Amino acid sequence: MTEQTAPQLNDTGERRLPAAAVSLMRLVQTALAFIGDCSLLFLQSVRDFAAGRVRLADLVQQMALVGVDSLGIVLLITAATGSVFAYYIANLSLTVGYTGFVGSGVAYAFLNELGPVLGGVAFAARVGAAIAAEIGTMAVTEQLDALRTMSVSPVQYLVAPRVMAAIIMLPLLILFADLAGVTSGYFFAGMMGVPHSTYMNSIYSFIQPIDLTDGLIKAVWFALMVGLTSCRQGIRTEGGASGVGRATTSSVVICVVLIFISDLFLTRMLTGPHLHR
Amino acid sequence: MSAIVVDNLVFEVGGRRILDGISLELETGQILSVMGGSGSGKTTLLKMMIGLLRPTSGRIVIDGEDTMQMSEKELDQARLKMGMVFQYAALLDSLSVYDNIVFGLLRHKKMERAAVDKLVKHLLEQVQLEEYVARQMPAELSGGMQKRVGLARALAMQPSFLFYDEPTSGLDPVTSLAIDQLIMQTRDAFQVTSVVVSHQISSVFRISDRIALLHKGKMCISGTPEEVKASADPDVQQFLQADNITLTHLQSEKN
Numbered sequence: 001m002t003e004q005t006a007p008q009l010n011d012t013g014e015r016r017l018p019a020a021a022v023s024l025m026r027l028v029q030t031a032l033a034f035i036g037d038c039s040l041l042f043l044q045s046v047r048d049f050a051a052g053r054v055r056l057a058d059l060v061q062q063m064a065l066v067g068v069d070s071l072g073i074v075l076l077i078t079a080a081t082g083s084v085f086a087y088y089i090a091n092l093s094l095t096v097g098y099t100g101f102v103g104s105g106v107a108y109a110f111l112n113e114l115g116p117v118l119g120g121v122a123f124a125a126r127v128g129a130a131i132a133a134e135i136g137t138m139a140v141t142e143q144l145d146a147l148r149t150m151s152v153s154p155v156q157y158l159v160a161p162r163v164m165a166a167i168i169m170l171p172l173l174i175l176f177a178d179l180a181g182v183t184s185g186y187f188f189a190g191m192m193g194v195p196h197s198t199y200m201n202s203i204y205s206f207i208q209p210i211d212l213t214d215g216l217i218k219a220v221w222f223a224l225m226v227g228l229t230s231c232r233q234g235i236r237t238e239g240g241a242s243g244v245g246r247a248t249t250s251s252v253v254i255c256v257v258l259i260f261i262s263d264l265f266l267t268r269m270l271t272g273p274h275l276h277r
Numbered sequence: 278m279s280a281i282v283v284d285n286l287v288f289e290v291g292g293r294r295i296l297d298g299i300s301l302e303l304e305t306g307q308i309l310s311v312m313g314g315s316g317s318g319k320t321t322l323l324k325m326m327i328g329l330l331r332p333t334s335g336r337i338v339i340d341g342e343d344t345m346q347m348s349e350k351e352l353d354q355a356r357l358k359m360g361m362v363f364q365y366a367a368l369l370d371s372l373s374v375y376d377n378i379v380f381g382l383l384r385h386k387k388m389e390r391a392a393v394d395k396l397v398k399h400l401l402e403q404v405q406l407e408e409y410v411a412r413q414m415p416a417e418l419s420g421g422m423q424k425r426v427g428l429a430r431a432l433a434m435q436p437s438f439l440f441y442d443e444p445t446s447g448l449d450p451v452t453s454l455a456i457d458q459l460i461m462q463t464r465d466a467f468q469v470t471s472v473v474v475s476h477q478i479s480s481v482f483r484i485s486d487r488i489a490l491l492h493k494g495k496m497c498i499s500g501t502p503e504e505v506k507a508s509a510d511p512d513v514q515q516f517l518q519a520d521n522i523t524l525t526h527l528q529s530e531k532n
Contacts, residue, residue, distance in 0.1 A: 134371075142367040145329050149361040150381030150434065151353040157384075 034254075037236070038228040045160035048153070054160045062165035067173060070126040074119050074173050075180045081118055082106060082181030083188040090192035099194045103202030106185035107178075111211040112271065115178040117263055120222035123170055124255035128230035131162055132251035135234025136244040144235065154235065163227035170223035171216045178215065214270040221266060226255045278341060280305040280438070280470040281326065286335035288321060295321050296332070297494045303487060306468040308460065310481040312516065313491035319474040320364075320442055322491070326472060327359055327440050328352045339438065357385065360431030364443040366423035368415035374426050375411040382433045400429040404459060421452035428459060432467075439463065441473040445480050453477070457484050478517060482506075490516060 048054050086106050093099040135158055138144050144154045182203070189199050233251040237243045281303040288296040296318045303309045313319045324330045326337055328344050337344045340358065347355060368377045378397050382388070388396075397411055404425040415423060424444060431439055441460065445453035457480050463469055475481050481488060482502050489499040490513055497512045498505055505513065 138369075141365060141370075142363050143369055145324070146361070146363060146367040146369070148329055149327055149356060149359065150384065150430075151356045152381060152384050153353075 034232065037232045041155060041159050041228055041232055041235075042163070042224075044153075044155040045163050048156045048160045049164065053153075053156050054164070058157065058161040059164055062161045063169055065130075066127050066162070066165045067169035069130070070123055070169075071173060071176065073126050074122045074177050077118050077122050078110070078115060078177040079180040079184040081114060082110060082184035085109065085114070085181070086185030086188040087192060090189045090194045094193060099189075099198050100202050101206075102189050102194045103182075103186070103199035104206035105202075106189070107182050107203045107207045108211060110178050110181040110185075111207065111215045113215070113263075113267070115174050115181060116215045116218040116222060117259060119170065119174045119177040119219065120226065120259045121256055123166070123173065123222070124226045124230075124259065125252055127166065128226045128251050128255045129248050131227070131230035132234045132237075133244055133248045135231060136237030136247040139235060139237040140240050140243055159228075159231040159235075162231055163224065166223040166227035167220055170226070171219040174215060174219040178212070217270060218263065218266050221262060222259050225258045225262065229255050229258065279303060279338075280307075280340060281309075281472070282336070282338040283322075283326070284336040284338070286322070286325065286337065287333045288318075288325065288330070289333045295494050296325075299335070299491070299494075299496050301489055301496075301499055303470060303472070305470050306464060307486040308464055308471045308473060308484055309487045309489060310473045310475055310485040311489045311491060312476055312478070312481055314476060314516070317491040318494045319476075319491055323361075323440050323442055323472060323474050327361055328356060357434065358436055359438040359440065360434055360436035361440045362424065362427045362431050362442065362444055364446060366415070366420075366427040368423055368426055368430070370415050372415075373411065374413050374415065374418070377415065377426060378411070378429050378433050381430065396433065400432055403432065403462075404429045405455065421448050421456070424448070424456060425459070428456075428463070432463065435467070437469060439469050439471045441471065441475075443474055443476075445475065445477055453480060460484050478519075492516070 045054075086102065089102050089105045090099065093102050135144075135154075138158075144158075147154050147157060186196065186199055190196050230251045233247045233254070237247040239246075279302045281301070283299055283301040286296055286299040287294065299318075299322060301309065311319045311322060321330060325332050326339070328347075332345065335345075339355065342355060344352060344355060368374075369380060372380060375397055378400055379388075379393050382396075383393070398408055401408060401410060406422060406425050406429070410418070410422065410426070415426070418426065428444075444460065445456050448456065460471060460473065461484055464471055473481070473484065485502055487500065488502055488505045490497040490505065492512045497510055497516075498508050500508075506517070508514070
């Protein structure tokens with residue numbers, strides 16, 4: 001269709017431009033539809049919570065699934081990264097002969113950035129994929145229609161508890177992630193020859209509570225995005241098993257992209273006022 | 278007053294007309310079967326009647342209320358009087374049969390545990406399933422059993438209207454007959470007005486008070502089984518004779 005409407009002038013430039021414009025328009029259209037859907041899901045979820053229509057049992061069940069299921073992978077990723085990160089910083093510090101920044105460097109990076117971002121990505125891969133696959137399967141097997149015929153809103157029953165469970169559980173997971181990263185860094189830095197007391201004193205001297213709260217604010221935002229994106233991709237699933245596969249993959253990809261892009265803005269917004277401590 | 282009135286219904290998607298000027302009427306306690314080949318718009322019509330899809334134009338009046346004029350909230354309220362049995366049952370696969378049957382009911386009504394147990398037992402009996410099935414998960418059931426559980430789930434809400442989407446497709450003849458009998462028993466016991474979407478001619482003529490035949494989104498005929506049989510419309514006759522033609526063709530090929 002695009003080729004028919006595009007001006008047939010020559011083989012370069014003019015013919016490719018309309019196709020690119022059409023692709024861009026489609027991309028913008030898809031992005032707007034995505035933002036619109038997620039906003040609607042968010043507003044409906046807030047309304048359902050405010051009206052007390054979301055059952056506590058549904059929320060608790062989701063919190064258990066969301067939190068417990070992803071704890072292992074989050075701890076594994078952050079502990080491994082903490083060890084490697086501490087190894088490099090300790091190596092550099094020992095080279096210049098000053099190890100007073102190893103503990104604070106690891107803790108500062110983990111509380112502000114590595115904990116929330118690595119935890120968020122692991123959460124998107126583990127929980128976001130599971131949510132998109134589950135709701136996507138329900139969509140293609142008419143289970144969402146079945147809910148509607150019983151006058152049960154899929155947003156109230158499926159989306160609201162999952163999004164809220166993500167918002168509650170991801171910051172808790174990030175606390176464990178921070179702890180795992182800093183603790184593994186403590187041991188690795190020690191193995192490299194950085195005294196434990198130096199490592200800890202460095203943390204006490206330079207790290208402030210706001211480093212932790214900034215990271216937790218990021219975690220809440222990432223949780224909201226993972227929850228809404230995966231539910232949206234699930235609800236919009238079409239086309240049987242292959243459709244569920246596409247929804248799951250796209251959910252993870254979108255979540256990871258959104259985490260990294262929004263992290264850029266959040267970092268500037270949150271740390272801007274107190275960057276020079 | 279008719280229980281269900283469908284008036285000049287049109288449904289378009291992406292410029293393609295799926296349903297074109299469909300009109301129907303159904304009295305309380307009757308069974309209407311909507312027949313038609315694959316892609317004729319039968320399931321779309323059914324989903325519009327229960328409010329899962331909104332038509333492009335036309336009217337659907339259920340129990341005297343025009344569903345086109347209703348908000349989502351009002352439609353949710355209206356759906357409490359309706360039940361639907363899906364083609365592949367559409368049971369919630371994370372819940373047991375017990376929880377599936379009472380899921381909708383307990384979302385709208387508070388009940389004592391003992392009363393719920395009694396109701397589940399009664400509903401399973403009604404759809405001719407053993408009591409132990411209540412403890413099983415949907416994935417552990419056969420297709421026929423899943424459809425029966427789907428019917429039990431719909432009946433739990435004590436609906437005035439029941440919509441069946443291909444209730445006997447993919448089932449063996451004996452199970453199909455049992456499901457047909459269940460549909461008729463449900464009508465007789467509760468005066469439920471039913472709409473059945475099917476392309477199984479024998480089943481349709483067994484259970485229906487009225488029959489409508491769709492072809493490429495248009496209504497070929499709507500009337501009693503006798504009127505449909507007697508129709509001279511070539512599309513109607515072609516559809517009705519398709520079973521015999523296929524059988525004759527297979528026999529001649531075998532010979």
